[in-house]
Amino acid sequence: MPEDADRDEPVRVNFRFRRELAQKIEGNLASFCYQCGACVGDCPATTYSSGFNPREIMLKVLYGLEDELLGSESVLWQCTNCYNCHERCPQEVKPVEVIISLKNMLAARGIYPEVVSKIIGTFETTGRTVRITSAIDRQRAKFGLPPLPPVPMDEVRILLEPDTGTDEEE
């Protein structure tokens, strides 16, 4: 519940936030969350961090607590992407996928940790997540392996361009 919610005040849901999230692939799945907590027990980020709890994150999504979810120090980056919550949820909410969709919203606002933006940058310029250097090809040659072929980036770049339609992110 929002911290400043007065007991007599009705809860206000930020539907604009939820509509934006719903446009991401599988972003809308939190709507099926009935807050049972089955996703919590096997969540390593919950075990190792007091600030992280996938059930609570789903609740904040349901309320649309944008400021708490999408701040620059967002707790979302603590998720280890282990997929245990996806495995355990009886409602097929796929909490980890909702979290990734929320990260897409962070990205749209230009907020992500340096290590994340670095790897994304490598992918967007080379088509791989590891930069290919002559040292790598020398290592490969030791095992009789050919140099790594370049990725056809002309094709990949065209695929990365956003759609012109109306249903993409605003």
Next chain:
Amino acid sequence: MKRFAFFPGCLIPARYPAMEFAIRQVLPRLGIEIVDLEGSSCCPDPIYFKSKDKLSWLAVAARNLSLAEDLGLDVVTNCSGCTATLSEAIHLLEDDILKKKVNDRLGRIGREYKGTTRVRHIATVVRDEVGYERVRESVVRPLEGLKVAIHYGCHLLKPSKIMQVDNPDNPQVMERLVEALGATAIRHRNWYLCCGKACQTEDIPMNMMHDLLTTVKAAETDILGMICPTCFSQFDYGQMKISKKFDEVFDIPPVYYFQLLAFAQGIPYEKLGFDSQRFKPECLLRF
């Protein structure tokens, strides 16, 4: 010979060519032929690029899959991350609306995703197409008495409905594959724990790895059997960092399963790149 389109991904060919070498050595001996998937890119990775833009991530994955469709072959992967991305893409693209969106993008480069290919991780290909018995028969150097702790990692098994590899709560494939080499597979107490590599904070992965290494150590095994190159980097380079930070001795050599298989099939230790590991599995030299 059963043929597959080989999707090597980024991490193994770039950082761990010894793993790729081993795969290319062992598969023909098991009756599996692999055809290189020309023009493929990063799968793309299911952690970083996916967290920027799921739709673009899906479009690039669909392009990779369409390359295999052109060859009329199923895809074999060697990395749990690639397996996760490509399997999930196939799952998501069963949705007609999403498939149309993605095909609109692929149309820009004259490609189409049809949905005619499957993705199989190399371990499941060996289990299902070759069988444990034939793996056993291919061994010329049985690893009798070698104790191998097993680390599955997360993405090979979960989400199980999409990955369709094994029961995530009681998987068998790694144990059976290790036993086919004559070695003893051991499930350490924290076998289920994630390696933490895909977590973007400092402390959580450190503490997780510390707990993981503590139970691996308590199991008193010779090596740690790995199936995922990302987990491998956590247990090789990462293990060194944990030892320093916690001022404790952790020195279990991680070994990628297909290098172990290659060794058991008779490929000399020196040829398998073990010397470039931070923790070298010198215990294998007794075989």
